[in-house]
Amino acid sequence: DSGVTQTPKHLITATGQRVTLRCSPRSGDLSVYWYQQSLDQGLQFLIQYYNGEERAKGNILERFSAQQFPDLHSELNLSSLELGDSALYFCASSVGLGNTGELFFGEGSRLTVL
Amino acid sequence: GENVEQHPSTLSVQEGDSAVIKCTYSDSASNYFPWYKQELGKGPQLIIDIRSNVGEKKDQRIAVTLNKTAKHFSLHITETQPEDSAVYFCAVPPPYTDSWGKFQFGAGTQVVVTP
Numbered sequence: 001d002s003g004v005t006q007t008p009k010h011l012i013t014a015t016g017q018r019v020t021l022r023c024s025p026r027s028g029d030l031s032v033y034w035y036q037q038s039l040d041q042g043l044q045f046l047i048q049y050y051n052g053e054e055r056a057k058g059n060i061l062e063r064f065s066a067q068q069f070p071d072l073h074s075e076l077n078l079s080s081l082e083l084g085d086s087a088l089y090f091c092a093s094s095v096g097l098g099n100t101g102e103l104f105f106g107e108g109s110r111l112t113v114l
Numbered sequence: 115g116e117n118v119e120q121h122p123s124t125l126s127v128q129e130g131d132s133a134v135i136k137c138t139y140s141d142s143a144s145n146y147f148p149w150y151k152q153e154l155g156k157g158p159q160l161i162i163d164i165r166s167n168v169g170e171k172k173d174q175r176i177a178v179t180l181n182k183t184a185k186h187f188s189l190h191i192t193e194t195q196p197e198d199s200a201v202y203f204c205a206v207p208p209p210y211t212d213s214w215g216k217f218q219f220g221a222g223t224q225v226v227v228t229p
Contacts, residue, residue, distance in 0.1 A: 031215060
């Protein structure tokens with residue numbers, strides 16, 4: 001158990017809909033990261049928050065947004081969903097800013113868009 | 115940005131044999147090189163990492179070697195066991211402080227250990 005909690009574990013929805021994925025980082029970790037894992041793209045970095053502020057951004061679509069709340073949990077919002085958004089979405093956390101430390105991953109949220 | 119190439123994409127080994135996975139990267143300023151293991155239905159988990167001031171690090175049956183000159187690092191698993199079957203990812207963090215956290219992961223290696 002990594003200590004990172006993600007909900008929901010599975011989500012099935014239709015194109016055009018909006019979903020919210022939630023992540024609770026390990027106790028004491030200030031950084032939260034979101035990654036997308038699809039079969040043909042591997043693990044793709046989406047965005048990082050550190051202590052409530054956006055710290056780094058990857059190839060995150062404009063239809064996607066995220067935030068980190070004062071209690072350090074984070075939410076990833078995916079809107080106007082398309083079939084290609086079907087993937088595993090992982091949240092990870094770390095103590096510091098991330099360039100020289102371990103990332104602790106949750107078990108992921110599997111999104112299926114029909 | 116960082117370019118990370120990982121080979122092979124799949125690796126089948128007999129139980130007890132060794133497995134080696136290699137990653138190459140492009141930015142010479144990178145100084146931290148982790149390997150993650152992802153079991154079916156789970157998130158990736160760090161199994162070993164190395165920093166640029168050493169050339170090799172061992173932890174029981176796994177080891178990582180780093181060649182900074184050639185810009186590659188490798189994961190070595192000896193005496194493989196069925197529980198080593200998983201997908202293994204190398205990762206390279208960005209060297210620039212304004213993009214901390216933008217770990218670039220390799221494409222992954224599916225390792226299958228057959229009894």
